[in-house]
Amino acid sequence: MTLTTTQDFMPTRTAGLERLARFIPVAGTDYARFRNYDLGAGQHGHVSTLSPWIRHRLLTETEVLQSILTRHSPAAAEKFVQEVFWRTYWKGWLEMRPSVWDIYQAGLRGALDAVQTQSGLRAAWADACKGQTGIDAFDHWAQELVQTGYLHNHARMWFASIWIFTLRLPWELGADFFLRHLLDGDPASNTLSWRWVAGLQTQGKTYLARPDNIETYTKGRFRPKGLASIAVPLEGQVTPRQPLPAAEQADPTSATVCILHDDDLSPGFLFEQGIAPIATACLITTHQRSPLHVAPHLTDFVSGAMTDATTRWADRIGEVYTPITDTALLADWVRGHGAKQVVTPYAPVGPNASALRALAALLAPDGIRLIRLRRDYDSAAWPHATAGFFKFKDKIPKLLGEVKGITLV
Numbered sequence: 001m002t003l004t005t006t007q008d009f010m011p012t013r014t015a016g017l018e019r020l021a022r023f024i025p026v027a028g029t030d031y032a033r034f035r036n037y038d039l040g041a042g043q044h045g046h047v048s049t050l051s052p053w054i055r056h057r058l059l060t061e062t063e064v065l066q067s068i069l070t071r072h073s074p075a076a077a078e079k080f081v082q083e084v085f086w087r088t089y090w091k092g093w094l095e096m097r098p099s100v101w102d103i104y105q106a107g108l109r110g111a112l113d114a115v116q117t118q119s120g121l122r123a124a125w126a127d128a129c130k131g132q133t134g135i136d137a138f139d140h141w142a143q144e145l146v147q148t149g150y151l152h153n154h155a156r157m158w159f160a161s162i163w164i165f166t167l168r169l170p171w172e173l174g175a176d177f178f179l180r181h182l183l184d185g186d187p188a189s190n191t192l193s194w195r196w197v198a199g200l201q202t203q204g205k206t207y208l209a210r211p212d213n214i215e216t217y218t219k220g221r222f223r224p225k226g227l228a229s230i231a232v233p234l235e236g237q238v239t240p241r242q243p244l245p246a247a248e249q250a251d252p253t254s255a256t257v258c259i260l261h262d263d264d265l266s267p268g269f270l271f272e273q274g275i276a277p278i279a280t281a282c283l284i285t286t287h288q289r290s291p292l293h294v295a296p297h298l299t300d301f302v303s304g305a306m307t308d309a310t311t312r313w314a315d316r317i318g319e320v321y322t323p324i325t326d327t328a329l330l331a332d333w334v335r336g337h338g339a340k341q342v343v344t345p346y347a348p349v350g351p352n353a354s355a356l357r358a359l360a361a362l363l364a365p366d367g368i369r370l371i372r373l374r375r376d377y378d379s380a381a382w383p384h385a386t387a388g389f390f391k392f393k394d395k396i397p398k399l400l401g402e403v404k405g406i407t408l409v
Contacts, residue, residue: 008042009052009149009183011304013266013312016053020067023048027068028076035079036217038152041144047152048080051184054087056305057264057345061088062377062403074400081400082393085381089392090188091348092382097239098349104172104191111170112291121169128167129177137214137222138162149183149297154217160197161209165228171198181295186263187350199233202388206231241386247379250275250343250371257339258317259283259330259359261352262302264345265309270373271316275343281321281333282306283344285351327355331362339368346374377403 009015027048034046053059061084068077094100115122127133131142141159145151151159156178163174175194179185192201199206208231215223250256252274260267261283284306286299303323310320324330334342342363347353360370380402384395 009049009301011052011056011058011301012308013053013058016050016059019048019050019053020059020064023050024067024071027080028072031077032079035083036154038155038218040218040221041148041150044150044152049150051087052150052301054084055184055186055189056262056302057266058305058308060266060375060377061085062375065400065403069400074397081396085392085396085399086389087186087189088378088381089385089389090192091186091378092244092385092392094188094192094349095382096241096244096385098242099239100195101187101191101349103237103239104175104195107170108172108176109291111172114170115173124167125169125173128163128169128174133167135162135166135224135226137218137224138167140222145178145181146295149181149295149301151182156193157197157207158209158214160194161207161231162224162227164198164234165206165208165231166226171195171200171234176290176292180290180292181298183298183301185289185298186348187289188348195236198236199231200236203238204233206233244383247374248371250341250373252276254340255338256341256343257281257334257337259342259344259356260306260309260317261285261344261347261356262305263347263350263352264375265305267309267313267317267345269375270343270345271313273373276316277318277343278337278339279319279321280310280317281330282310282323283330283352283355284323284325285355287325288351288355327358327362330359334359334363334368335366342368342370344370344372346372346378348378 026046031046037046050059050064054061054064065081065084068080074081115125129142131139133139138159141151141155160171160174163169164171171194175191178194179190182190195201197207209227211223211225211227250273256275256277258267258270258275258277258280260280262285284302286294286302306323310317321333324333342359344356347356356370356372363370381399384392
């Protein structure tokens, strides 16, 4: 089967809006009936495939929900609305348990060390990444991911289950494989979804890939043999929940520079608060998503999305600084503009948040504040991510009524 390419995911807001417009008519009952079917690359018409644009907020969750709920009632679009809020839930859950990201990174480093010293593990890991395991469905999905930067959500679950319970590979290596290639991969959704499959997220609850389920939802394309028949939960640390960081506020009258990053490339909400930056810098942390080489299509998408954002907002962001990966150079740039504060969209747990913390520490001796402005949508939803999604789900109707910009039909 011929696979599509990452050209199907152009890193512009316009491309995202066009994709959204095509999806709106089928976002109701059609989506609910057919969303679990993985028909292969280029055939994902039953799902939105909007995630690369939403992940980088070229499109925001609020405007996607508003567009869908203008055409469909909340009841008709319930399944799609819940899928949008899944990503929100994962972010809020991790925001209150940031040590889970640190534990994942430590586990990944340990797994990569083991790869270097255990030839059998190294060979099995390499075969899985190349799609050369002999499990036809799994191999196809590995190759589809590498070539397109995308996988259907159901295929992601099957893939992770086979990786963990059939191939018996460290789950952290699988999560890293996804994060190096997925155009929509983010620390929260990716890490916590892999933990859920493994039985770490909901203690004792695993996801087992079954041949008959795969056959049904690929419409007979695959019925893999030799899959594990049981999925024993992995053991892991229990992580306590901590308070959600307080929302911050900027001073519109203070000399300000802005920093954009790939967690939020729709900075209009900053300007609505009176922020008028002297200049803007683009922080690039794509290379920090993994200790290994990140797929070129991923870095290209982020670079293109940055260019799109700065072009669209050119009349509001001042002088634009060349995208930069070094926080020390970024600190020098801030000082060079005589800024009293740096304003940036809030970055949830992950590489951008880590880089911004490092930057804040470098600027603090100069009395320069780094202000991370959080969207009302996140501030409303994240505090409810205290337990499992089903408790969070009960809050969705209330959230739809509270979040500014969403009008129900």
